[in-house]
Amino acid sequence: MTILQTRRRFLASAASAAALGGLSTLLPALIPGAVRPAWAAAPLRLAVERRVLEVMGKPASVFGIRQPDGTSGLFLDPGQRFLVDLANRAGEDAVIHWHGMTPPYAQDGVADANRPLIRDGASQGYDFEPRPGTHWMHSHHGLQEQRLMAAPLIVRTVEDRREDAQEVTVLLHDFTFKDPAEVLAGLTGGTMDHGDMNHGGGHGGGHGGAMPMMNHSMDMKGMGDMKGMGGMTMAAMDLNDVEYDAYLANDRTFDDPEVVRVERGGRVRLRLINGATSTAFHIELGALDGTVVAADGNPVQPVTGRRFGMVMGQRLDILVRLPDEGGAFPVLAQREGERQRTGIILATPGATVNKVAGLADGAAGPVDLSLERRLTALAPLALRPTDAAFTIRLTGGMAPYVWTIDDRPFGEHRPLTVLKGQRVTVTMVNESPMAHPMHLHGQHFQVAALNGTALAGAVRDTVLVPMNGSATIAFDADNPGRWPLHCHNLLHMATGMMTELVCEQTI
Numbered sequence: 196m197t198i199l200q201t202r203r204r205f206l207a208s209a210a211s212a213a214a215l216g217g218l219s220t221l222l223p224a225l226i227p228g229a230v231r232p233a234w235a236a237a238p239l240r241l242a243v244e245r246r247v248l249e250v251m252g253k254p255a256s257v258f259g260i261r262q263p264d265g266t267s268g269l270f271l272d273p274g275q276r277f278l279v280d281l282a283n284r285a286g287e288d289a290v291i292h293w294h295g296m297t298p299p300y301a302q303d304g305v306a307d308a309n310r311p312l313i314r315d316g317a318s319q320g321y322d323f324e325p326r327p328g329t330h331w332m333h334s335h336h337g338l339q340e341q342r343l344m345a346a347p348l349i350v351r352t353v354e355d356r357r358e359d360a361q362e363v364t365v366l367l368h369d370f371t372f373k374d375p376a377e378v379l380a381g382l383t384g385g386t387m388d389h390g391d392m393n394h395g396g397g398h399g400g401g402h403g404g405a406m407p408m409m410n411h412s413m414d415m416k417g418m419g420d421m422k423g424m425g426g427m428t429m430a431a432m433d434l435n436d437v438e439y440d441a442y443l444a445n446d447r448t449f450d451d452p453e454v455v456r457v458e459r460g461g462r463v464r465l466r467l468i469n470g471a472t473s474t475a476f477h478i479e480l481g482a483l484d485g486t487v488v489a490a491d492g493n494p495v496q497p498v499t500g501r502r503f504g505m506v507m508g509q510r511l512d513i514l515v516r517l518p519d520e521g522g523a524f525p526v527l528a529q530r531e532g533e534r535q536r537t538g539i540i541l542a543t544p545g546a547t548v549n550k551v552a553g554l555a556d557g558a559a560g561p562v563d564l565s566l567e568r569r570l571t572a573l574a575p576l577a578l579r580p581t582d583a584a585f586t587i588r589l590t591g592g593m594a595p596y597v598w599t600i601d602d603r604p605f606g607e608h609r610p611l612t613v614l615k616g617q618r619v620t621v622t623m624v625n626e627s628p629m630a631h632p633m634h635l636h637g638q639h640f641q642v643a644a645l646n647g648t649a650l651a652g653a654v655r656d657t658v659l660v661p662m663n664g665s666a667t668i669a670f671d672a673d674n675p676g677r678w679p680l681h682c683h684n685l686l687h688m689a690t691g692m693m694t695e696l697v698c699e700q701t702i
């Protein structure tokens with residue numbers, strides 16, 4: 196570990212953190228009803244609310260993040276500012292993280308010593324320059340994300356407007372009728388004290404399956420033999436922690452899927468968001484050829500194919516062209532290691548829309564790095580020497596169900612401390628028995644190495660670190676603050692797999 200911190204700098208950063216924290220006291224000026232100059236743009240209004248969703252014919256109480264007209268999430272036009280008033284009507288305290296945005300630290304939507312939760316009934320204002328691309332928003336508190344406290348956050352560019360493609364946004368999710376806290380307790384054996392990580396559940400409208408896959412404890416006995424095997428058989432047994440009741444695409448299953456009307460011969464830009472808490476998906480385009488044009492909102496050199504992996508937290512923008520003769524074209528998302536799938540259907544006028552089975556004929560393999568290796572950023576990092584290089588180990592396991600970084604759960608973590616302006620690399624070595632989608636807040640990074648092989652990969656904010664594998668990310672630390680670096684498997688994060696990148700303001 197490289198630590199270039201001095202006491203003086205630490206004090207300076209503490210002062211700046213206090214100043215950043217103080218920003219929240221300025222934010223209520225954006226709340227509706229507050230006095231603001233007549234020339235100022237009105238903030239967009241979003242509310243965190245409860246809603247009833249019907250899943251497989253049964254009602255379920257979930258959350259939503261909606262505009263007054265019912266639109267889920269936000270769609271910003273080129274040049275539009277992220278000027279938002281967020282009202283919490285969830286019936287409990289909450290905080291919403293703007294996943295993919297790189298706002299000032301105080302507005303990132305994570306609660307900590309400097310940034311309080313939004314109390315039930317209270318509002319919070321946000322005002323920053325949004326980052327273009329396909330992003331999303333979700334709770335960063337307790338297990339609320341498992342109850343769909345999540346929505347798209349799309350920031351369009353002038354180029355998007357020019358490309359003459361219909362925009363189709365799909366938010367994927369894994370759904371359980373169970374109280375998420377019960378699901379987690381089933382994994383931990385109920386022995387863990389989850390502290391305040393247990394908020395937000397307990398409102399399911401039914402009593403579905405969601406059985407934790409306790410065969411993992413059996414798998415773990417073979418752990419010592421797993422290294423170096425690299426075999427699909429062992430890997431396949433360790434892909435999923437939880438059996439969910441349903442997999443959703445824009446809140447729906449293939450029992451009653453969303454059918455999007457598209458034009459014969461038309462172009463569609465799929466904005467796909469893996470908003471599942473604990474499920475990686477294979478996107479399957481069937482008869483359509485797809486071209487990946489952005490990863491986590493950042494343009495990449497075009498990569499064509501019909502099958503693309505996406506881990507939790509990640510986004511892919513895929514361009515497809517409908518045939519001139521038209522038809523109905525499912526866009527499938529199949530759960531890794533399994534047969535379950537969800538998705539939407541693109542249909543041209545008059546097309547016959549056949550039922551799509553919720554189970555594929557065969558099980559999918561694991562989501563691996565095959566797409567990641569093919570991706571190259573259109574706007575890569577400049578070449579320059581590294582100032583601070585860190586290596587962290589992804590640790591923990593199923594029995595007990597505790598996931599950690601360098602064998603330390605969040606709270607006992609050792610922050611990675613850098614100075615603003617430094618070129619930083621972080622190598623994440625997975626020594627645990629599962630894959631982890633690792634997400635960094637506050638800045639995007641370029642994928643610089645996979646399993647020890649250097650590459651100039653995609654610019655992203657979430658990267659898969661496979662079992663027995665490693666990933667190196669590189670970025671220029673340009674956003675002062677304490678930024679979470681964590682696994683985007685919610686259950687892994689909730690049991691400890693999180694640390695912080697502390698970017699200190701230089702004097």
Ligand SMILES: [Cu+2]
Nearest residue numbers: 631682684687
């Ligand atoms: Cu994980």
